[in-house]
Amino acid sequence: MYKKSIQEFRKSKKLIPGGVNSPVRAFKSVGCDPIFFEKGKGSKLFDVDGNEYIDCVSSWGPLIFGHADSDTVSSIQKALKFGTTYGAPTVIETKIAEQIIKMVPSIEKVRMVNSGTEATMSAIRLARGYTKKNLIIKFSGNYHGHGDSFLIKAGSGAITLGLPDSPGVTKNIARDTLIASYNNLNSVEKLLFKNKNKVAAIIIEPVAGNMGLVLPKKNFLKGLKNLSKKYNCLLIFDEVMTGFRVSKGGVQEIYDVEPDITTLGKVIGGGLPVGAYGGKKEIMNYLAPDGPVYQAGTLSGNPLAMNAGITVLKKLNAGVFKKLEMISKKICNGIIKNIEETNTNAIVNRIGSMMTLFFTDKSEINNYDDAVECDVKKYAKYFKHMLDMGIYLPPSQYECCFFSLALSDSDITKILRANKTALQKI
Numbered sequence: 298m299y300k301k302s303i304q305e306f307r308k309s310k311k312l313i314p315g316g317v318n319s320p321v322r323a324f325k326s327v328g329c330d331p332i333f334f335e336k337g338k339g340s341k342l343f344d345v346d347g348n349e350y351i352d353c354v355s356s357w358g359p360l361i362f363g364h365a366d367s368d369t370v371s372s373i374q375k376a377l378k379f380g381t382t383y384g385a386p387t388v389i390e391t392k393i394a395e396q397i398i399k400m401v402p403s404i405e406k407v408r409m410v411n412s413g414t415e416a417t418m419s420a421i422r423l424a425r426g427y428t429k430k431n432l433i434i435k436f437s438g439n440y441h442g443h444g445d446s447f448l449i450k451a452g453s454g455a456i457t458l459g460l461p462d463s464p465g466v467t468k469n470i471a472r473d474t475l476i477a478s479y480n481n482l483n484s485v486e487k488l489l490f491k492n493k494n495k496v497a498a499i500i501i502e503p504v505a506g507n508m509g510l511v512l513p514k515k516n517f518l519k520g521l522k523n524l525s526k527k528y529n530c531l532l533i534f535d536e537v538m539t540g541f542r543v544s545k546g547g548v549q550e551i552y553d554v555e556p557d558i559t560t561l562g563k564v565i566g567g568g569l570p571v572g573a574y575g576g577k578k579e580i581m582n583y584l585a586p587d588g589p590v591y592q593a594g595t596l597s598g599n600p601l602a603m604n605a606g607i608t609v610l611k612k613l614n615a616g617v618f619k620k621l622e623m624i625s626k627k628i629c630n631g632i633i634k635n636i637e638e639t640n641t642n643a644i645v646n647r648i649g650s651m652m653t654l655f656f657t658d659k660s661e662i663n664n665y666d667d668a669v670e671c672d673v674k675k676y677a678k679y680f681k682h683m684l685d686m687g688i689y690l691p692p693s694q695y696e697c698c699f700f701s702l703a704l705s706d707s708d709i710t711k712i713l714r715a716n717k718t719a720l721q722k723i
């Protein structure tokens with residue numbers, strides 16, 4: 298069933314660290330060899346052994362319209378005819394900036410980069426330069442990419458592999474990152490009070506997706522905004538995963554809380570490498586070449602990714618999110634019904650098309666401590682059963698499903714049928 302993938306993994310491990318270009322792809326925490334895919338179309342993925350899968354990962358978020366979306370592909374093909382990159386300004390960069398600013402009102406100016414990590418790294422450098430303060434507050438279980446300042450109690454691949462604090466991050470860097478507990482405003486205020494006038498910014502995943510999906514409790518985000526004002530530091534929303542995914546305007550639109558800086562990625566590249574960060578003019582103007590805070594990138598704003606990105610963003614209308622909600626709600630409700638009917642100790646957290654099934658005895662998962670008590674071994678068994686039945690899930694309990702608009706009713710029926718069988722088996 299997976300013969301060629303196993304062979305390919307043997308080869309890649311000799312040439313690429315861990316055989317993969319991003320750790321979570323190695324399937325380490327689900328205890329099996331990774332699948333090598335060779336094509337995707339719509340809601341389907343096809344591996345090198347010819348197996349077909351219904352994709353519930355969407356490349357960790359970018360593919361909101363599914364694989365090889367015709368509009369996205371043709372926009373890239375058209376741009377390709379004019380070359381791949383110029384390393385100089387192009388009109389399409391202005392257009393996508395305009396589009397992002399229109400969709401996310403808290404952003405008055407935006408800088409394009411090439412990954413979510415670049416966006417978050419640059420955002421905290423800007424916050425530190427603008428406020429002339431050094432400390433940042435992040436939350437345990439939140440993942441903001443692999444920038445040194447963030448690999449402290451980090452989520453996603455770091456928590457998946459049991460490496461929330463990475464070697465190579467110096468003590469001097471680590472001491473400038475303070476750790477608060479998600480959904481716990483007191484833990485934030487204590488740090489702010491103790492480090493008065495030293496905190497440049499609070500950075501948060503306003504909906505956390507890297508310890509599995511964890512939602513902010515009522516008034517948590519508003520409370521953070523108030524604390525950032527009270528203690529005169531910036532509030533950064535890391536919407537790399539949630540931006541343009543949970544709604545047109547992201548989490549900040551749903552919860553009506555305006556951050557000072559927003560980081561973006563994934564969906565805005567339509568599957569090509571793109572990140573972005575933006576915010577108030579007064580802050581963004583601190584960036585070179587006008588301001589003193591330096592940040593640069595050879596391929597930032599490259600025309601292929603910009604064309605793909607703007608094509609996707611322009612398609613994101615109310616009808617799209619209504620349809621995505623219907624698809625996601627149907628899957629979620631079906632899974633909850635199966636959990637009940639199979640008497641499984643599990644709960645589901647969902648917002649829009651982002652969802653995590655947690656194997657836990659708890660009735661709620663609200664933070665990192667709750668999440669790390671989940672039964673990751675049970676998740677691994679569940680993952681493998683679903684894979685064998687042709688359903689591709691995130692290979693970690695600490696990640697999210699990302700549903701795409703390409704999922705059909707028959708896909709949903711297959712997902713729910715496989716889910717029930719897998720729950721009965723584990």
Ligand code: KE4
Nearest residue numbers: 319357412413414440441442453535537538
């Ligand atoms: P990238 O550098 O991987 O493009 O983005 C980093 C990042 C920043 N902020 C948030 C909230 C993120 O979720 C991410 C990356 N997301 C993970 C999936 N949970 C990427 C998957 C991977 O590491 O391969």
